[in-house]
Amino acid sequence: MKNVITLLVLVFMISTSAIGQEVSKNQWTLMHERTADWCPFCGSWGWDFKTNLLNEFQNDNVLFVAVHHSGGLQNSTSTAVGNNFTGAGQPIFYADGTNLNLSNSNGAQTLEDAKLIVDFNQSLPPFAGVGINAGLSESTDTLYVDAKVEFLSEVEDGDYYLGLYLLEDVTHMQASRGSNELHKNVLRSSLLEGAFGKPLVTGSVAVGTSFLNSVKIPNITSTIGKIKVAAIIWNKLPSGKYLFFNANVVSPTLITPSSTNNFALENQMKVYQIESGDIAVSIDAKTKRNNVSISITDLSGKLVTASTIAELHQGKQTIQLQGNFTSGMYIVSMTDGEQATSKKLMIP
Numbered sequence: 529m530k531n532v533i534t535l536l537v538l539v540f541m542i543s544t545s546a547i548g549q550e551v552s553k554n555q556w557t558l559m560h561e562r563t564a565d566w567c568p569f570c571g572s573w574g575w576d577f578k579t580n581l582l583n584e585f586q587n588d589n590v591l592f593v594a595v596h597h598s599g600g601l602q603n604s605t606s607t608a609v610g611n612n613f614t615g616a617g618q619p620i621f622y623a624d625g626t627n628l629n630l631s632n633s634n635g636a637q638t639l640e641d642a643k644l645i646v647d648f649n650q651s652l653p654p655f656a657g658v659g660i661n662a663g664l665s666e667s668t669d670t671l672y673v674d675a676k677v678e679f680l681s682e683v684e685d686g687d688y689y690l691g692l693y694l695l696e697d698v699t700h701m702q703a704s705r706g707s708n709e710l711h712k713n714v715l716r717s718s719l720l721e722g723a724f725g726k727p728l729v730t731g732s733v734a735v736g737t738s739f740l741n742s743v744k745i746p747n748i749t750s751t752i753g754k755i756k757v758a759a760i761i762w763n764k765l766p767s768g769k770y771l772f773f774n775a776n777v778v779s780p781t782l783i784t785p786s787s788t789n790n791f792a793l794e795n796q797m798k799v800y801q802i803e804s805g806d807i808a809v810s811i812d813a814k815t816k817r818n819n820v821s822i823s824i825t826d827l828s829g830k831l832v833t834a835s836t837i838a839e840l841h842q843g844k845q846t847i848q849l850q851g852n853f854t855s856g857m858y859i860v861s862m863t864d865g866e867q868a869t870s871k872k873l874m875i876p
Contacts, residue, residue: 553680554654556654574618578619593693605723662778677741682733806850808848813845820836823861
């Protein structure tokens with residue numbers, strides 16, 4: 529029998545206006561560094577450039593990723609991503625996969641070059657965008673991620689993939705600096721099978737085409753403030769190389785039993801899956817309401833189930849909705865025609 533407390537924690541509910549919920553309509557820039565903890569240049573002029581880069585592009589639709597191709601922070605994902613791009617040695621900084629040609633004497637000019645690339649990308653309408661919801665369960669150390677890719681323009685032939693990645697701020701040694709340096713946005717792992725994630729579609733893609741992906745990752749050992757979830761849309765070439773297409777990044781929401789309950793009481797509704805597999809909607813109505821509609825849809829907007837209550841009495845009551853609920857994210861909405869509230873429900 530499922531533990532009731534665990535079920536409450538796994539009910540991943542965030543407001544519909546939360547950051548990352550909607551598909552980004554911006555063209556992002558991928559800035560990534562080929563680096564290693566044993567590299568003295570990575571800890572000197574490379575470190576200075578990275579710091580300036582992070583400070584410059586805090587709010588400019590820029591995804592920065594530290595890719596350790598060697599050393600103590602290397603992993604299978606960082607190895608594969610690092611090998612996807614041309615170049616030898618370290619540090620090397622890339623913008624959308626193109627080497628910025630940083631050296632120990634051209635940091636200021638390279639930063640100006642990076643600004644030009646970011647400004648140009650921001651002026652472009654994206655062909656596709658991605659939105660992310662992410663939540664970390666306080667009690668189970670499980671990360672829940674829900675991502676939606678939407679093609680915003682018609683796209684001709686291509687081989688498109690979605691990569692989901694865990695980035696972490698890690699305290700670790702760095703040559704030329706010390707034994708306890710904070711490495712920001714370190715690429716730790718792919719959240720999908722394979723370093724470049726899940727294939728989406730091959731061939732031409734019509735405008736409005738969308739794809740949904742949900743994953744849960746157990747045994748997350750890092751704390752909530754040190755991790756981010758990044759999504760990257762890749763276009764795979766016949767050569768086997770992957771080209772950057774677009775991206776997004778969010779910081780996960782902390783899911784706790786107390787915050788879940790408080791949030792539910794504030795909005796007079798909480799939702800959870802019961803033992804039978806049906807969805808229970810618990811309502812604390814402050815006043816009597818007539819003709820109240822409750823609906824459950826998936827993230828694409830497809831209706832899964834709905835119910836209408838002719839008279840919702842004042843006080844607490846629970847409504848049970850039946851439906852075919854597979855793993856993933858759902859939106860539970862309640863309205864009386866004048867006022868509305870909604871919750872998100874993650875079913876593991």
